[in-house]
Amino acid sequence: MKLSGLHFLISYQCTHECDHCFAWGSPRQRGTMSFAQIRDLLEEAREMGGVESVYFEGGEPFLFHPVLVNSVKLASEMGFSVGVVSNAYWATTLEDALAWLSPFADALADLSISSDHFHLGQKDRTRISHAEEAARLLDIPLAKISIADPNEAEGRKGMLPEGESAVMYRGRAVETLAPAAPKRPWTEFRNCPHENLKDPGRLHVDALGNLHVCQGLSVGNVTEKPLAKICEDYRPAEDPVLGALLRGGPAELARDLSFEMQKEYADACHLCYETRRAMQSRFPQTLAPPAMYGDLSWE
Numbered sequence: 001m002k003l004s005g006l007h008f009l010i011s012y013q014c015t016h017e018c019d020h021c022f023a024w025g026s027p028r029q030r031g032t033m034s035f036a037q038i039r040d041l042l043e044e045a046r047e048m049g050g051v052e053s054v055y056f057e058g059g060e061p062f063l064f065h066p067v068l069v070n071s072v073k074l075a076s077e078m079g080f081s082v083g084v085v086s087n088a089y090w091a092t093t094l095e096d097a098l099a100w101l102s103p104f105a106d107a108l109a110d111l112s113i114s115s116d117h118f119h120l121g122q123k124d125r126t127r128i129s130h131a132e133e134a135a136r137l138l139d140i141p142l143a144k145i146s147i148a149d150p151n152e153a154e155g156r157k158g159m160l161p162e163g164e165s166a167v168m169y170r171g172r173a174v175e176t177l178a179p180a181a182p183k184r185p186w187t188e189f190r191n192c193p194h195e196n197l198k199d200p201g202r203l204h205v206d207a208l209g210n211l212h213v214c215q216g217l218s219v220g221n222v223t224e225k226p227l228a229k230i231c232e233d234y235r236p237a238e239d240p241v242l243g244a245l246l247r248g249g250p251a252e253l254a255r256d257l258s259f260e261m262q263k264e265y266a267d268a269c270h271l272c273y274e275t276r277r278a279m280q281s282r283f284p285q286t287l288a289p290p291a292m293y294g295d296l297s298w299e
């Protein structure tokens, strides 16, 4: 595996519990990466070579602002292109947004702000404007992440406006949005449409050390094995979950693991996620952590 991007899920904690969140972000989540954990992993990534960009996300990474600031600065000094994903809950006024963002000036290559009705809602959209203006004044490149309302997207028959993405039915979206979504026969979902499972260029690492190729699909744990060794030893065809996904997508995964399927699912991720959630106790190392499957009982 040749890794070019490493994303730090600093915590699953968030200010919100959005319906579409793949990571089950919530104020009720626990666990946070320490600066030491992040620094060690940045050093491992640099030594390994090939990693060009790092992202800090969550959950909501601004909840841990001092750790985030130090991590962004260090990663930038180490030569990585650095991005942060946030819901801009902190941009209460322009003055406050400038205070929150100014420590990142000259260190951030991308500030991605979630801007859709799932996040702050229409009433709080001024926060997005404050974040945008503060980023402009500080010369921080800003991008907006916008997930289309599935009901509206259905009405437009899949023609989403530029800049909007469709909901992927995994994580909390399986419980909150999938029941009302239009469905297709399970036999149609014969490949993974969003991740390169054979040779992933990007992985997400969480506070527990899990390295995710997709949310809740772990290829190893950095507290048990060095990052470079996990990448070197990556043999997805030999893993019962990844191997089945590579052979025939979520349909093959469900069939191969004898998952008691329904006839129809909202998309490939919906079938994949439901199958994986049901198989967690069989494959606890690959299907980790429980928090990615909605288990918020951290104690």
Ligand code: SF4
Residues within 6 Å of the ligand: 170, 191, 192, 193, 194, 195, 214, 215, 217, 245, 250, 268, 269, 270, 272, 273
């Ligand atoms: S949920 Fe499954 S099908 Fe969807 S992107 Fe992840 S691995 Fe692929």
